Amino acid sequence: MQNFVLHTPTKILFGKNQIAGLAQQIPAKAHILITYGGGSVKKNGVLDQVYSALAGRNVQEFSGIEPNPTYETLMKAVELVRAENIDFLLAVGGGSVVDGTKFIAAAAHYTADRDPWHILKTVGREVTGAIPLGCVLTLPATGSESNIGAVITRKNSGDKQHFHSSYVQPKFAVLDPTVTYSLPPRQIANGVVDAFVHTIEQYLTYPVDAKVQDRFAEGLLLTLLEDGPRALAEPENYAVRANVMWSATLALNGLIGAGVPQDWATHMLGHELTAMHGLDHAQTLAIVLPALLVEKKTQKRAKLLQYAERVWGLRDGSEDSRIDAAIAATRAFFETMGVPTRLSDYQLDGSSIPALLDKLHQHGMTALGEHQDITLEVSQRIYQAAR
């Protein structure tokens, strides 16, 4: 096991009717800005529940945070926060709203002489404070509700970049599985794939004899395999939605990645696909991961064999056949969830691969993966294999 520091201070309020207890989590005199996306939280009644819970409190709102939240939109919220002296942010939505709100929180008080895009350029290293935030999660997927990371897109340049800062870790996260009942199947499917790949990024590397982390990761993967398809088939099965929601949070709160190597190349290659072609985040992961696992079979051999056995029950046949079967099963799982796994499924023929590699180069993504050996040349092979 590698050395690690793990800090998971976000208070989790999980279950039915937890939104009602929201007000106790926010300082009594706070000037609160509720942030959200489009109209779904209005349609499904979540925003009404939030307003009821905050009755009598000093509340304003900012809406219109888009999927893959953009700097351009978020800077309008930053202006509002500064003008109105907002001192608590409440994100109501999925990972994009939470990520966007983290950026607002960090940008509002960022060094006056810097454009806040600098936060992304420096991956959050120079953030020295942020407005406190909490969230009401409506879409289990990104884990953003209880971690320090965020991914922001710049519309005018097509850049999709991430930053990390402990200052933007949410104070609390309300997770009520019933608010996910009304989500479109595509969003549930994306969330399950996203959580699955988050887990894989921290698990399918090389062994460091970290038995607990491995078994926790396998526990999340098995749960998502079992209950992901059921979440589509039985949208109002509370237990299933609860298991998916809790898995997605634990997949990226720091716990399973503490003390083990991490990969994240699938995410980096995927971000460029979203930024250039507008694919859903999870779609890009479903495209890149199988191709990456084939490419990195040698380096990931020991963990691929463990994954094949413990997650897919593959114990017979040669080692190579078990590894191939596990990768094929992973691809088939994404397809079962309704998320296609080839560029061609999205009407992309690979002609943009040189431009994607240029973007990776621009973003300094030239030595990715747990061994920093995914060079641009390797990334090119992965993109090509994903056609």
Added chain:
Amino acid sequence: MQNFVLHTPTKILFGKNQIAGLAQQIPAKAHILITYGGGSVKKNGVLDQVYSALAGRNVQEFSGIEPNPTYETLMKAVELVRAENIDFLLAVGGGSVVDGTKFIAAAAHYTADRDPWHILKTVGREVTGAIPLGCVLTLPATGSESNIGAVITRKNSGDKQHFHSSYVQPKFAVLDPTVTYSLPPRQIANGVVDAFVHTIEQYLTYPVDAKVQDRFAEGLLLTLLEDGPRALAEPENYAVRANVMWSATLALNGLIGAGVPQDWATHMLGHELTAMHGLDHAQTLAIVLPALLVEKKTQKRAKLLQYAERVWGLRDGSEDSRIDAAIAATRAFFETMGVPTRLSDYQLDGSSIPALLDKLHQHGMTALGEHQDITLEVSQRIYQAAR
């Protein structure tokens, strides 16, 4: 899954040489009291490491906190804290030192007109503040380093009682597996049994379709089964000690118990054995648990079958035979760890059972377990079966 609130704010600093970074975790101007037990942290050099890390800081010490820390000893520290205006407590030791330090933290500023034993009588409900504390853990076992609970013994009355308060949750816990190399085998064995039973208390109840919690618990149990005996056989195997240490912390930081029923009857029956006969805490758990599982076979049936299959690989034979085999294997595991599982192994013939039941009655422990159906009569049968 049941509703839950989960808050795990203790920052974990895990690995080799983490003690060296201690000073950064404590406010610069703090007046620190280091608390510890006997001489082992002096002999093994841990106390020296702590003093080196805190060079130049304002530090005093209080030693002599015993296993099963007593109110009588701890009240001396409370006087010292009050007299010297201590404002940070650093526990250096195992669960007893951490538990004792939590009591000191809560008692030092407890309502002036109350004797702090009142904290135990009211299970911590009336604690409204505490001196902040951190810890350097030397013995993986109780999980106290990252939770809100503590168990305190009153010498003059033979009472062993617990309290809980979020105010005594450690700010940080330093977990360096190398400091456990010098522990006597009995303490390692006790720690493994303690962590194993903590996990069982939150797992072997009845199913609520909480797949992640179940798999995480099973992951801890499997790790302790594999690496517990190896921790005895290979005392300086870093990976093994690291896995045991991390398992013990995660067994009782709130995570695996969030959203599931919990039992804890084994602990309550065990506490009376320690208080009356001076048995090690883990010894009492090893005595009570197998007898309790036999007694509660019907109520725990579904989870016992899951435990038999997933933890012990028992898939063949009748359901009853698998359950019996799982309970027998659990007992055999404790014995393998060198912790005997019968009262008679400790020269106890059961003649104190009436007195033990009187103590349970005095402490209000008359409806224990996840169904609150372990009455004094049931407890009597369990004690008798454990002879």
